[in-house]
Amino acid sequence: MRSAQAISILAPVLLGIVVLALWQGACRLWHIPPYLMPSPSDIAAALWHDGPALLHALLSTLEVTFAALAAAVIGGVLVAFLLVQSPLIERCLMPYVVIMQVTPIVAIAPLIIILVKTTPVALTLCAALIAIFPVISNTLQGLRSVDPDLAAYFRMYKASRLQTLFRLRVPSALPMFMAGLRIATGLSLVGAVVAEFVAGTGGNSAGLAYEILQSGFQMDIPRMFAALFLITVAGLALYGATAGLQRAVLRHRA
Amino acid sequence: MSDTVLSLDAVEKVFPNGVRGLAPVDLTVRAGEFVSLIGPSGCGKSTLLKLIANLHGPSAGSLRWWGSDFRGVGQKGRRLAFVFQDATLMPWANVGRNVRLPLDLMGVDRASGDARARTALARVGLGHAAERYPAQLSGGMRMRVSIARALVTEPDLLLMDEPFGALDEFTRNRLDEEMARLCYQDGLTTLFVTHALHEAAFLSSNVMVMAAHPGRIHARYAIDRTIVRDEAFRLSERFAEISRELAVLLEAASHESHLAAEMQT
Known part of the structure; x- marks a missing residue:
């Protein structure tokens, strides 16, 4: 069991090292210029050199990500609770929830950025709109996934609406909600980057997307890769954090 | 009479689709009794249990709780507990x-x-x-x-609906002994629905053998309360005898249910 675990960690790490080595070797062997395809060492140098500026940009992207995630979770949970109240409400609202989901937010992002004057708010709104759907649908499905026998038990003991909500529905919904949260966290980061691309805001609050755009314009491809690397690391960290949270919250369940 | 926890007097149930779920049923459960309901499927065991749990009302007849009509006592006044499958x-x-x-x-x-x-x-x-x-x-x-x-x-009465059906035989036997202890030593009054004849034979002080089409009590079978329900009883000649007699009653009830079903069609 222990060795199987070690292999499942070691194998992908080893593969990564081999790919990096081949990449580095190919760049050296064929003298590929860094503005076409930088070698891993070029990227590492860019990361070292531009680190502080890129980290500053990353922080600003993460600010948007977390604000969007918070908005998506609060908004999504509220909408799910509203939808589950009555079939009529659901029938009225659900088509619009779906319309919102199938509309590519990238397409309406310019509109949002025009309509909402404050750029950080506009960015957050775009990212939240991308992240909210899995929260709504998973919470809704979770609130409905109550064990019917347990629900019958609550009815037999004349549980009040509030008791049924907090002692039965909410805990029953938690596994589905946590799965939704995990998806929404990844989408918030995607949303933040996409919104930054569309807004193209520079200045002090410029995010990583802006850094990538700028690096492209300036043909500073190693810097572009370095920014990409930071986004990936941030994405992995967020994924790990939500996966850990999910495990912690659901640790006693089968 | 004062030790009667639950009594059903000519209780009938006709479902909205016109199907007679229960023909008039009389049933009395006294404090400290272990009453089992056993019978073929469709014999109204579950319907009877739901009536007692007040999940729906009877079409005719009355249910009494400690001698007072159910409607007067209210849900809070009936100290009932449930164990499901x-x-x-x-x-x-x-x-x-x-x-x-x-x-x-x-x-x-x-x-x-x-x-x-x-x-x-x-x-x-x-x-x-x-x-x-x-x-x-x-x-x-x-x-x-x-x-x-x-x-x-x-609770004054524990309702159990085929509670151990999903368990393996060994575990089931241990739990049956546990239930026997709770009833015959601690005085827990129990109404027990089961498919398993040997379980009814082992646990009950009274067995209601039910028949179907419509659901009704076909036979009542009393078992000496003073028997100690333990592993030795399960192996005894007395247990075998009770099981045999119950099997005969159950066979007759199933046969009658089949005849009744054929008459209806």
């Missing part, structure tokens, strides 16, 4: 909080709720398991928790 525990709550649930729903404060939950768990031999979670328990232990959750309300 599945343990139906909350997977997110530990054993102690699962057992405390009915008290929580009734508004009992936490401290006395916890104390009563511990007592109930001790009665089913799980005094040590209050902090564990359902996922960590075996099927038999989960069922014990479910029984403790029923005991915690100190």
Whole structure:
């Protein structure tokens, strides 16, 4: 069991090292210029050199990500609770929830950025709109996934609406909600980057997307890769954090 | 008469689709009795249980609780507890909080709720398991928790609907012995629905053999209360005799149900 675990960690790490080595070797062997395809060492140098500026940009992207995630979770949970109240409400609202989901937010992002004057708010709104759907649908499905026998038990003991909500529905919904949260966290980061691309805001609050755009314009491809690397690391960290949270919250369940 | 917990007087049930679920049924459960309902499917066991649980009302006849009509007593006045075929525990709550649930729903404060939950768990031999979670328990232990959750309300009557059907035979026998102890030593009055003839023979002080089309009580069979229900009883000639006699009654009830079904079609 222990060795199987070690292999499942070691194998992908080893593969990564081999790919990096081949990449580095190919760049050296064929003298590929860094503005076409930088070698891993070029990227590492860019990361070292531009680190502080890129980290500053990353922080600003993460600010948007977390604000969007918070908005998506609060908004999504509220909408799910509203939808589950009555079939009529659901029938009225659900088509619009779906319309919102199938509309590519990238397409309406310019509109949002025009309509909402404050750029950080506009960015957050775009990212939240991308992240909210899995929260709504998973919470809704979770609130409905109550064990019917347990629900019958609550009815037999004349549980009040509030008791049924907090002692039965909410805990029953938690596994589905946590799965939704995990998806929404990844989408918030995607949303933040996409919104930054569309807004193209520079200045002090410029995010990583802006850094990538700028690096492209300036043909500073190693810097572009370095920014990409930071986004990936941030994405992995967020994924790990939500996966850990999910495990912690659901640790006693089968 | 004063020790009659539950009495059904000519209770009938006709469903909205016109099907007669129950022909007039008379049934009395006295304090400390273990009454089993056994019979072929469609004999109205579940319908009867739902009437007693007040999940729906009778079409005719009356149900009495300690001698007073059900409608007068109200849900709060009937101290009933339920155990289903599945343990139906909350997977997110530990054993102690699962057992405390009915008290929580009734508004009992936490401290006395916890104390009563511990007592109930001790009665089913799980005094040590209050902090564990359902996922960590075996099927038999989960069922014990479910029984403790029923005991915690100190019910006048425990309704059990095929509670051990999903368990293996060994676990089932242990739990049957546990139930016998709770009834015959601690005085827990129980109404028990089962498919298993040997379980009814082992546990009951009274067996109601039911027939179908419409659901009715075909025969009543009393078993000496003073028998000690233990492993030795299960192997005894007396147990074999009871099982044989019940098998004959059940066979006749099934045969009648088939005839009645053919008459209807």
